[in-house]
Amino acid sequence: MSKVIIVGGVAGGASAAARLRRLDEKAEIIMFEKGEYISFANCGLPYYIGGEITEKEALTLQTPESFHGRFNVDVRVLQEVISIDVNKKLVRVKNLKTNETYEETYDKLLLSPGAAPAKPNIKGGDNEKVFTLRNIPDTYRIKDYADKRHVKSAVIVGGGYIGVEMADNLHAAGLKVTIVEFADHVIAPIDYDMACEVHNHIRSKGVNLILKDGVKEIRDQGEQLKVILGNGEIITDMVIMSVGVRPESTLAKDAGLEVSPKGAIIVNANMQTSNRDIYAVGDAIQIKDFVTGDDGYIPLAGPANKQGRIAAENIVGISSTYKGTQGTGILKCFDLTIANTGITEARAKELNLNYEKSFTYSASHASYYPGAVNMSIKLIFDKDSGKILGAQIVGYEGTDKRLDVIATAIRAGMTIYDLTELELAYAPPFSSAKDPVNMAGFVAENIMTGKVKNFHWNEVKDLPRDGSVSLLDVRTNMEYENGSIDGFMNIPLDDLREKLHILDKSKPVYVTCQIGLRGYLACRILEQNGYECYNLSGGYRLYNTIYY
Amino acid sequence: MSKVIIVGGVAGGASAAARLRRLDEKAEIIMFEKGEYISFANCGLPYYIGGEITEKEALTLQTPESFHGRFNVDVRVLQEVISIDVNKKLVRVKNLKTNETYEETYDKLLLSPGAAPAKPNIKGGDNEKVFTLRNIPDTYRIKDYADKRHVKSAVIVGGGYIGVEMADNLHAAGLKVTIVEFADHVIAPIDYDMACEVHNHIRSKGVNLILKDGVKEIRDQGEQLKVILGNGEIITDMVIMSVGVRPESTLAKDAGLEVSPKGAIIVNANMQTSNRDIYAVGDAIQIKDFVTGDDGYIPLAGPANKQGRIAAENIVGISSTYKGTQGTGILKCFDLTIANTGITEARAKELNLNYEKSFTYSASHASYYPGAVNMSIKLIFDKDSGKILGAQIVGYEGTDKRLDVIATAIRAGMTIYDLTELELAYAPPFSSAKDPVNMAGFVAENIMTGKVKNFHWNEVKDLPRDGSVSLLDVRTNMEYENGSIDGFMNIPLDDLREKLHILDKSKPVYVTCQIGLRGYLACRILEQNGYECYNLSGGYRLYNTIYY
Numbered sequence A, B: 001m002s003k004v005i006i007v008g009g010v011a012g013g014a015s016a017a018a019r020l021r022r023l024d025e026k027a028e029i030i031m032f033e034k035g036e037y038i039s040f041a042n043c044g045l046p047y048y049i050g051g052e053i054t055e056k057e058a059l060t061l062q063t064p065e066s067f068h069g070r071f072n073v074d075v076r077v078l079q080e081v082i083s084i085d086v087n088k089k090l091v092r093v094k095n096l097k098t099n100e101t102y103e104e105t106y107d108k109l110l111l112s113p114g115a116a117p118a119k120p121n122i123k124g125g126d127n128e129k130v131f132t133l134r135n136i137p138d139t140y141r142i143k144d145y146a147d148k149r150h151v152k153s154a155v156i157v158g159g160g161y162i163g164v165e166m167a168d169n170l171h172a173a174g175l176k177v178t179i180v181e182f183a184d185h186v187i188a189p190i191d192y193d194m195a196c197e198v199h200n201h202i203r204s205k206g207v208n209l210i211l212k213d214g215v216k217e218i219r220d221q222g223e224q225l226k227v228i229l230g231n232g233e234i235i236t237d238m239v240i241m242s243v244g245v246r247p248e249s250t251l252a253k254d255a256g257l258e259v260s261p262k263g264a265i266i267v268n269a270n271m272q273t274s275n276r277d278i279y280a281v282g283d284a285i286q287i288k289d290f291v292t293g294d295d296g297y298i299p300l301a302g303p304a305n306k307q308g309r310i311a312a313e314n315i316v317g318i319s320s321t322y323k324g325t326q327g328t329g330i331l332k333c334f335d336l337t338i339a340n341t342g343i344t345e346a347r348a349k350e351l352n353l354n355y356e357k358s359f360t361y362s363a364s365h366a367s368y369y370p371g372a373v374n375m376s377i378k379l380i381f382d383k384d385s386g387k388i389l390g391a392q393i394v395g396y397e398g399t400d401k402r403l404d405v406i407a408t409a410i411r412a413g414m415t416i417y418d419l420t421e422l423e424l425a426y427a428p429p430f431s432s433a434k435d436p437v438n439m440a441g442f443v444a445e446n447i448m449t450g451k452v453k454n455f456h457w458n459e460v461k462d463l464p465r466d467g468s469v470s471l472l473d474v475r476t477n478m479e480y481e482n483g484s485i486d487g488f489m490n491i492p493l494d495d496l497r498e499k500l501h502i503l504d505k506s507k508p509v510y511v512t513c514q515i516g517l518r519g520y521l522a523c524r525i526l527e528q529n530g531y532e533c534y535n536l537s538g539g540y541r542l543y544n545t546i547y548y
């Protein structure tokens, strides 16, 4: 009978324990959790604070008792594993209730200690009105503080997934919210151009969004706090620090296990650490980026759960491999959904990849059926092969669906040509005969096969306004009059064929329309009539979202 | 300059015309449509009748004028192509306004004439109160009749996609609806076991659903109709015939083009008919079944649109291939969503494939986040390779998403093992850390790797009740008391380890729980304790849905 010790009783740890028991009814399994709770819904915590989730019980999927009852696992909460002796194959455990320490031997050890919120070294960052959010006690602390002190405002430092979710939820709870983000945009796994729509949405909700600025210091100011930025200051009732997480790998490091420069535990595809009897999963480990093959760090619940299951298989001797993380993520941001998979354009640039990109804007379902809303899709793909490298979608209904389809396509190694062929379910309440994913594929295909040459929003301001090129807006007069790009003249698409003579054939034509579709049609007409021409990818809509 | 003639101005025809123009600005393109409208939303018609779509204009995406304005296509409505002279490369056209006929030559001809509602040879089937639904005039006819005569009831003959959509919509319009379906279940592209939930749902809405019966005769009965079935009769105000469609291939046949025994035009992967200058797409053609490679007939809008685009490419000389239709379909049926892709179990049986299947029942999003609802997923996969052959999902929110993910996986040739690895977007409002698709993959994997042996709902009644086998229900006492399968004894899962002695090790154990999950856990415990055991796939829930 083998004895398996698991460190950490939540996503990776509990998943591994459950699968392990199913695979080996006879193993002795001990699961240590330094906190009070196991199997809790980390991802639900912001929604409890916001009031969307109302039952405390809803936050814990299993209790130590229920988990023992079902899986016959010896669950020890409030017990912290403080060191590993890899030679003696034992762990030293501190019982946090009694402060006693004791040892437990193992045949196999699995580490799923997760990651802790990063606490940047800010003067005053240890103020008791400054909070981080990782677990249930943190959650109660924030909620109790907000409720009991009748808190009216909060500053959220960091506009990542958790920061934005907290903004949404604290706003829902009635607080005046400020987000301070050091970068030029929120949600690092999407690009700046896609994030602009998110910025506008967040601001439209009355949230104060400060970009490209950081917190220098936090001071008490009466009952409140003064948050001093590089550029300005904010008086607020509380601060939430959400500037990322760092792997909890001290235990592993101290035991001599290999860790990455950033402190993530290094594992092979079987989830084995540098010590063959020790496995590690979840937020504590370094992963292979599925798209680039590079080492990476992507702390997400889906991967943690799957890695836990895979580690369990390897522990019982079933060879099972984890093929990498592509970083599929999603969040609700007020009414918007923001979702991403694979790499961003920014990352493709960093890696010097030979990539292309497309922007489309498509209806969630048939436009003639009530309730259709548009979503923006950005695709990043390899310029030679057309292989999909990443996608970002910002929208409402159906955003998650299209993202998951593309995430699946990326897993399958598909190209943008394959996207044109996907046979997705169509009836008016659900999609269009050409699904937004097909449409993104068509548009990318037209770029790849040279049917259209594009220019981009960031190139608009540098276009000559001296008459050496033609700047053409093919929307209707009314659309044009409601707002257009400086220097662009208007010939509506449907008049273009008869008004071609207005355009000088010796000059390149830069075309825009609302979303890029009519500009594409115009370019097809122009090009076949002998013009050199370029279509503004994403059209006036994308441009205007960015320069709003 | 080449001259292209297109027959049919809707899904396949208009898509081809638009793409053709984009690819060749100079071609002469004439699009003939025998009806009054082009580019109309066939799929939206039921929703106009039901009142969900209120604007007539919403039903037409383009008018002949707008299509000409945009694409410079010569659109001729109310003009029927009545014959093709393949030698002279010309078509004969009848102007339905003037009754004149004339000829037009072509370099390339594209046929997208669609399919007409099948009209079975029923006595009285030509009664003016008996309707079929294909186009806008049909739609007005039905709606006008229903509105002006204050129609209170309708019989729908045929429970396919359109029949069920019409039931939903006529019910929404306040009519008492009866569906008469000849088969043992509605929606042929899903299996009987999955359809049972649909039957229960339809009936719960007050719709009278008659299965395994057909209409023999329709007679006038005062202002009403008497619909005589094999077994009984119904008095009703109107009848909708929706028993399928047949390809409109007379034109093609008369021109000597190859057609299938069922009358569908035969094309190659370039959408070329047996005459190399004539292409055909859409509901009129025979397709290759993407999953089996067999010839098939699957009339759907997504394929028609894509085939139109592909035909246009081939017409201008860009080689482009259509890789087959997998039959991805979806419909809203009152509050339910029913979606399918690939082949059914019934079809797999017909083809004598060596298949396996799994049933799962998963929450649309994290169960701790408000509003989660369950969906039933049936996967059909190859027993040797694990390759996914088909999937059916019946549920609410998020049903379309999971179906599209699996449809994409099928396109990619993925296996059920791949489904376990899909990295899908997770945050509480959208999914679970293990998405329902992952979960279906896990369950299928456990079957494939022999971690559990299943039995099925249809085998339950034949299990011996003479004590020679143990019949075990591992749900809680309360669940058990609320309803259980005849002959099954109750040991709740969490008590099983201590009560194992109750079960005779020499007898096979047949286990059930609510959905199959706890039964699986019980089987893992039993098997590793030396029992031969089987889990009821889909559990009591599926069983009870079927024998409801």
Ligand SMILES: Cc1cc2nc3c(=O)[nH]c(=O)nc-3n(C[C@H](O)[C@H](O)[C@H](O)COP(=O)(O)OP(=O)(O)OC[C@H]3O[C@@H](n4cnc5c(N)ncnc54)[C@H](O)[C@@H]3O)c2cc1C
Residues within 6 Å of the ligand: A007, A008, A009, A010, A011, A012, A013, A032, A033, A034, A035, A042, A043, A044, A045, A046, A079, A080, A081, A082, A112, A113, A114, A115, A133, A134, A135, A162, A248, A251, A281, A282, A283, A284, A299, A300, A301, A302, A304, B426, B427, B428
């Ligand atoms: C507020 C919030 C929202 C999130 N939302 C999402 C989301 O929407 N989608 C998503 O994919 N991901 C989300 N995540 C991330 C997700 O929760 C993590 O990726 C996942 O929980 C990682 O699993 P894990 O097992 O590695 O770590 P954890 O789930 O953090 O579990 C690790 C456990 O180990 C315990 N532990 C650590 N060291 C020791 C020790 N020495 N001895 C004993 N116990 C120890 C810790 O107390 C902790 O409970 C969110 C995270 C947070 C905090």
Ligand SMILES: Cc1cc2nc3c(=O)[nH]c(=O)nc-3n(C[C@H](O)[C@H](O)[C@H](O)COP(=O)(O)OP(=O)(O)OC[C@H]3O[C@@H](n4cnc5c(N)ncnc54)[C@H](O)[C@@H]3O)c2cc1C
Residues within 6 Å of the ligand: A426, A427, A428, B007, B008, B009, B010, B011, B012, B013, B032, B033, B034, B035, B042, B043, B044, B045, B046, B079, B080, B081, B082, B112, B113, B114, B115, B133, B134, B135, B162, B248, B251, B281, B282, B283, B284, B299, B300, B301, B302, B304
């Ligand atoms: C009520 C209804 C609901 C539907 N719902 C869905 C759905 O939700 N999802 C889905 O995927 N599919 C749905 N469909 C099917 C979908 O509409 C078809 O698959 C699609 O329209 C086929 O395109 P097509 O171009 O082949 O034929 P059609 O769109 O039918 O167009 C063919 C046109 O050709 C014209 N024509 C025929 N012969 C001639 C001739 N000799 N000369 C001139 N013109 C001619 C016809 O008048 C017709 O307008 C639905 C169909 C109907 C009727």
Ligand SMILES: CC(C)(COP(=O)(O)OP(=O)(O)OC[C@H]1O[C@@H](n2cnc3c(N)ncnc32)[C@H](O)[C@@H]1OP(=O)(O)O)[C@@H](O)C(=O)NCCC(=O)NCCS
Residues within 6 Å of the ligand: A009, A010, A011, A012, A014, A015, A018, A019, A022, A038, A039, A040, A041, A042, A043, A044, A061, A062, A301, A305, A309, B359, B360, B361, B433, B434, B439, B442, B443, B446, B515, B516, B517, B518, B520, B538
């Ligand atoms: C819940 C938790 C304890 C894992 O338990 P689990 O038993 O592995 O997970 P589930 O209850 O979802 O059950 C999945 C198992 O049931 C099986 N199953 C599911 N539905 C089934 C069905 N209808 N029939 C048969 N088997 C079924 C699956 O195959 C899987 O078993 P396997 O891994 O042996 O293949 C763990 O994931 C956890 O603690 N989660 C909360 C923490 C967390 O994930 N946080 C981050 C997100 S908020």
Ligand SMILES: CC(C)(COP(=O)(O)OP(=O)(O)OC[C@H]1O[C@@H](n2cnc3c(N)ncnc32)[C@H](O)[C@@H]1OP(=O)(O)O)[C@@H](O)C(=O)NCCC(=O)NCCS
Residues within 6 Å of the ligand: A359, A360, A361, A433, A434, A439, A442, A443, A446, A515, A516, A517, A518, A520, A538, B009, B010, B011, B012, B014, B015, B018, B019, B022, B038, B039, B040, B041, B042, B043, B044, B061, B062, B301, B305, B309
């Ligand atoms: C609408 C209809 C006329 C087709 O017209 P279409 O111009 O091909 O289709 P869309 O308007 O969707 O535009 C798609 C084109 O715009 C391009 N496009 C879309 N968005 C774009 C963007 N943001 N930037 C650049 N190009 C874009 C696509 O690449 C595609 O062009 P391509 O085929 O040359 O690659 C035809 O499909 C039709 O009649 N439909 C109604 C009938 C029907 O389908 N019935 C059944 C379902 S109810």
